[in-house]
Amino acid sequence: MNVAGTATAAPLLSVEGIVKTFPGVRALAGVAFDCRAGEIHGLVGENGAGKSTLMRVLAGVHAPDAGTIRLRGTPVAFDGPQAARRLGIAMVYQDTRLVGELDVAQNVWLGHEPGGGLIMDRAAMERETARLMARLGIAIDPRRRVAELSTAERQLVEIARALATDAAVLILDEPTSALAAGEVERLFAVLDGLRREGRSIVFISHRIPEVLRITDRVTVMKDGEVMATLDTAAADAGTLVRLMVGRDIAMAFPPKAAAPGAVRLEVSDLSVPGRLGGVSFVLRAGEIVGLGGIQGSGQRTIARAAAGLMPAQGEVRLDGQSVLGIGARRAIARGLVYVPADRRRESLFLPHSLRENVAVPHLTRWSRAGILERGREAAAAARTIERLAVRTPSPEQAVSALSGGNQQKVVFGRWLLAEPKVLILDEPTQGVDVATKLELYRLVREQAARGTAVLLLSSDVLELIGLCDRVLVVAQGRIVDEVPSQELSEERIVGAAVTSEAGATAAGAAAARAGVGYGSLLLRRYGSALLLLALILALGAYTASASPWFLTQRNLGNLALQVVPLALAALGQLAVILLAGVDLTVGPLISLTTAIASFLLAADDAGPVAAGLVACLGTGLAVGLGNGLLIRLFRIPDLVATLATYSVVFGLALIVRPSPGGSVAGGFMDAVTWKLGTFPVVAIAVLALYLVAEILLLRGRLGARLYATGASEEAAYLCGIPTARIRVIAYAFSGLAAAVAGLVIAARIGSGDPQAGIPFTLSSITATVVGGASIFGGRGTAVGTLLGCVLLILVQNALNQLHVSAYWQYIWTGALLLVAVGIYTLQRGRRT
Incomplete structure (x- = not known):
C-alpha cells in the first residue's frame, strides 16, 4: 500500500x-x-x-x-x-x-x-x-x-x-x-x-x-x-x-462428509496422447474430490475426457457401465454432468432468457408428444431463482444482462434440476462474490449429501482444502499424489505439484522459446489453399490427358476470362463472409448491371461510355450501401436483409431488361477482352487485385479489423473498432465488386441479360468457403478464395472438355460446398 x-x-x-x-x-x-x-x-x-x-x-x-x-x-x-x-x-x-x-x-x-x-x-x-x-x-x-x-x-x-x-x-x-x-x-x-x-x-x-x-x-x-x-x-x-x-457472514466451509458411499465413477488408465498418461481414480457417492496442482498440468483435460468432451483412451465407468466415448448428450442422460469454467462460451445461451437457459437440458423430459410443458418450465425457473437467490427482475430477463455471479447461479440451477450422479465442476466459484461463493459451497455439499459424486477443479488451494474430502494432485498429465482430508494443507498440495513439475516447467520454457515457426504459420493460414492447389493441378492433369483441347491457348485464355467475374464477385463476398455475413444480392446485381450496360454502354463515344460506367458502378455501390445500412440501422440479420434486396434487385433487372437484348459498344468489349499473349489483361488486373487484398488481410489494419469483427464483434467493439462502419463498408465493397463483375459479363456476352448473374450468388459463396473461409466469420484468405474460383471454373471447363452434361456442374458446386463446410466443422470440433 x-x-x-x-x-x-x-x-x-x-x-x-x-x-x-x-x-x-x-x-x-x-x-x-x-x-x-x-x-x-x-x-x-x-x-x-x-x-x-x-x-x-x-x-x-x-x-x-x-x-x-x-x-x-x-x-x-x-x-x-x-x-x-x-x-x-x-x-x-x-x-x-x-x-x-x-x-x-x-x-x-x-x-x-x-x-x-x-x-x-x-x-x-x-x-x-x-x-x-x-x-x-x-x-x-x-x-x-x-x-x-x-x-x-x-x-x-x-x-x-x-x-x-x-x-x-x-x-x-x-x-x-x-x-x-x-x-x-x-x-x-x-x-x-x-x-x-x-x-x-x-x-x-x-x-x-x-x-x-x-x-x-x-x-x-x-x-x-x-x-x-x-x-x-x-x-x-x-x-x-x-x-x-449488510450483515455478518461466517467465513466457513460446510461440514465434510462422514463417510462416502459406493463407487460412482471409476476411471482407469485414462490417456490423451501428448496430454494425459494413464490416469486412474474413483469417485464415491457423497464425496467431493478435488483436482489440484499447477494450472495447465492436465486437470481440465482429465475432467473433459472423463465427461466425454474429448477423445481419450482407457476406461470410464459410471455405476459399472462404460461411458467413455458415448458423447456428452448420452453421458448427461446417464447422470454424468460437466460444468465448464468458461460460462459465457460453453454454459450459457447469452441472448436467451433465464427460463430458457435453465430448461435447455430438460426439454425432452418436460415435453409430451414433442410439446413442451410450459408450466413445468416456468416452475423450474422460479424454483431456481428462489433456491439460489438469483437477482433478476424476471425469469424472462436475458442472461447476458445478469452479473457474473448470477449467471453462475443459473448454470448451477440448471444442473441441480438434473439430479446428476456425478457432477464435475470446473472453477465453479471463479469471479463470484463472497456471499455467492459460500452459497455455492453449501449447494455443492448438499448435492453430495444426496449421493452425487463431485469432482472439483479449482485454482484456489484454500477452496480445495476447505471443501474437498480428498485432493488428487496432478502434474505433467499424471496424478502424483492423493491427499486425504485430514492431511490437506497448502504445503502438501503445492509441494507435490512443484516437485513433480520441475522437469515439465523446463520443457515448457524450452517449448515457449521454440515458439511458432514460420512453417506452422504458413500451414495454418494456407493449408486449405495448398490442398486446393493440389486438387486443381490433379484435375488439370487428368483433363489434359483426356482432352487435347484443354491446354490450347484459346481454352486457357477462355478459362482465365471466365474466372474474372467470379473472382470479382467472390472477393466482395469474402469481405462479407469474414464478418460472418452473406451477400445474396451478388447474382441479381450482376444481372442488373448487364441490363443497365446494354442501354448506357451501347455507343462507342467516350462520354456516354464513361457516364454508363459511373451509373453501373454507382448502382452496385448503392445496393451494397443499402444492404449495410439495413443491417446496421434496423438490426436486420444479414441473411434476411440481403434476401429481401435479392428480390428487389432481381425485379429491377427484369423491369430494365425483361429478356436478353440490347448491345454493348464494341470498343468496350474489346477493352475488357483484350489479351496480352494468352491471358486477358483484365485477368492479370484481377490477379494483382487479389495480391493487394491478401497483403491487406495479412498485414493491413483493415484486415485485422475484418477478422476481429467477424470472429467476435463484441471484443472488436470493446477494443475501439467501429464495427458497424466496417460492416457497412464491407457490403458496399461487395456491391461494387459485383457491379464490376457485371460489366465484365456484359462485355463477354455483348448484351444485357436479367438471368446472367443469378448463378453467381451460389458460386461466389461456394468459391469463398471452398477456399477456406469460415461461414462463422473471422477466417479466410484472398489466396484461398481465388483458388476456389479457379477450381469451380475448372470443373465446368473439364466437364465440357470431357463431354459431360453441363447440369453436373451444379451437383459438383453443391458437393464442393458441403465438403468444405464439413471439413471445417470437423477441424473446429477437434480444436474444441
Whole structure:
C-alpha cells in the first residue's frame, strides 16, 4: 500500500451522481467514486452490486443516464470505448474479450497497431508483445492463436493488452480470477510499478485478502450505491463483507462428509496422447474430490475426457457401465454432468432468457408428444431463482444482462434440476462474490449429501482444502499424489505439484522459446489453399490427358476470362463472409448491371461510355450501401436483409431488361477482352487485385479489423473498432465488386441479360468457403478464395472438355460446398 503518497493527490478520475438503468433494473443510483494518481483503488461488492456496470460506464461501453465523469478535473463524455481509450482509460474485463482466431500479438495491439498508413509493423508488434509478456513474467509466443490458450493465459494476454495502451487509468475487473499464485504475484509486482509511475488503477475483486494486500483505498458497493470508501490500512475482511452484504457472514466451509458411499465413477488408465498418461481414480457417492496442482498440468483435460468432451483412451465407468466415448448428450442422460469454467462460451445461451437457459437440458423430459410443458418450465425457473437467490427482475430477463455471479447461479440451477450422479465442476466459484461463493459451497455439499459424486477443479488451494474430502494432485498429465482430508494443507498440495513439475516447467520454457515457426504459420493460414492447389493441378492433369483441347491457348485464355467475374464477385463476398455475413444480392446485381450496360454502354463515344460506367458502378455501390445500412440501422440479420434486396434487385433487372437484348459498344468489349499473349489483361488486373487484398488481410489494419469483427464483434467493439462502419463498408465493397463483375459479363456476352448473374450468388459463396473461409466469420484468405474460383471454373471447363452434361456442374458446386463446410466443422470440433 502507498496511502501516504496518495492521501493528498488530486483525483485523476472521478464520477458524480452516475445513474444507469437497464430494463427492470436500476444498476447505478447516483454513484460517486474517484481514483487518484499513483493509487490502486479497490472496488468490492456482491455480484449485481453495480461494480462492473460502473466500470463499463468509465470505459465508454455504457452511456450513463445521468451524472458527470471527470478526467483530470475536466468533464468528459464517451461515445464508445474508442473515445475512452483515446483519453487514456483501458479496461481488462472479467470474462476476457479476446478474438480467438487472431494471434496473441494481434489481440494485444488490436485497434492501435504500430506502423504507418494501411500496413501494420508486424515485427514491432511481436517485439513489443514479447516485452509485455516478459514484464508479466510469462512465456507466450506472440504468434500463438488465442483460441489455443488456457483461460489463465487469455487473462494474462488481456492484461498485456491493457498495458500496451500506456493508459493513465487502468481498470481491472477480476484480473486474478483465473491466475495461479505465482502469476498473481507477478501481476501485483507490475501493478506496484504502475502505481509508482503515477497511474490510477481500479482493482475489482471478490478475493478480499488480495484487495487488502494490494490497494490503497477500497470502495464498497451494494445495490447500485456506494456504501463506503475506506483507507485500506483501516479496513479488514469482516468490515468489508459486512458492508457488502449488510450483515455478518461466517467465513466457513460446510461440514465434510462422514463417510462416502459406493463407487460412482471409476476411471482407469485414462490417456490423451501428448496430454494425459494413464490416469486412474474413483469417485464415491457423497464425496467431493478435488483436482489440484499447477494450472495447465492436465486437470481440465482429465475432467473433459472423463465427461466425454474429448477423445481419450482407457476406461470410464459410471455405476459399472462404460461411458467413455458415448458423447456428452448420452453421458448427461446417464447422470454424468460437466460444468465448464468458461460460462459465457460453453454454459450459457447469452441472448436467451433465464427460463430458457435453465430448461435447455430438460426439454425432452418436460415435453409430451414433442410439446413442451410450459408450466413445468416456468416452475423450474422460479424454483431456481428462489433456491439460489438469483437477482433478476424476471425469469424472462436475458442472461447476458445478469452479473457474473448470477449467471453462475443459473448454470448451477440448471444442473441441480438434473439430479446428476456425478457432477464435475470446473472453477465453479471463479469471479463470484463472497456471499455467492459460500452459497455455492453449501449447494455443492448438499448435492453430495444426496449421493452425487463431485469432482472439483479449482485454482484456489484454500477452496480445495476447505471443501474437498480428498485432493488428487496432478502434474505433467499424471496424478502424483492423493491427499486425504485430514492431511490437506497448502504445503502438501503445492509441494507435490512443484516437485513433480520441475522437469515439465523446463520443457515448457524450452517449448515457449521454440515458439511458432514460420512453417506452422504458413500451414495454418494456407493449408486449405495448398490442398486446393493440389486438387486443381490433379484435375488439370487428368483433363489434359483426356482432352487435347484443354491446354490450347484459346481454352486457357477462355478459362482465365471466365474466372474474372467470379473472382470479382467472390472477393466482395469474402469481405462479407469474414464478418460472418452473406451477400445474396451478388447474382441479381450482376444481372442488373448487364441490363443497365446494354442501354448506357451501347455507343462507342467516350462520354456516354464513361457516364454508363459511373451509373453501373454507382448502382452496385448503392445496393451494397443499402444492404449495410439495413443491417446496421434496423438490426436486420444479414441473411434476411440481403434476401429481401435479392428480390428487389432481381425485379429491377427484369423491369430494365425483361429478356436478353440490347448491345454493348464494341470498343468496350474489346477493352475488357483484350489479351496480352494468352491471358486477358483484365485477368492479370484481377490477379494483382487479389495480391493487394491478401497483403491487406495479412498485414493491413483493415484486415485485422475484418477478422476481429467477424470472429467476435463484441471484443472488436470493446477494443475501439467501429464495427458497424466496417460492416457497412464491407457490403458496399461487395456491391461494387459485383457491379464490376457485371460489366465484365456484359462485355463477354455483348448484351444485357436479367438471368446472367443469378448463378453467381451460389458460386461466389461456394468459391469463398471452398477456399477456406469460415461461414462463422473471422477466417479466410484472398489466396484461398481465388483458388476456389479457379477450381469451380475448372470443373465446368473439364466437364465440357470431357463431354459431360453441363447440369453436373451444379451437383459438383453443391458437393464442393458441403465438403468444405464439413471439413471445417470437423477441424473446429477437434480444436474444441
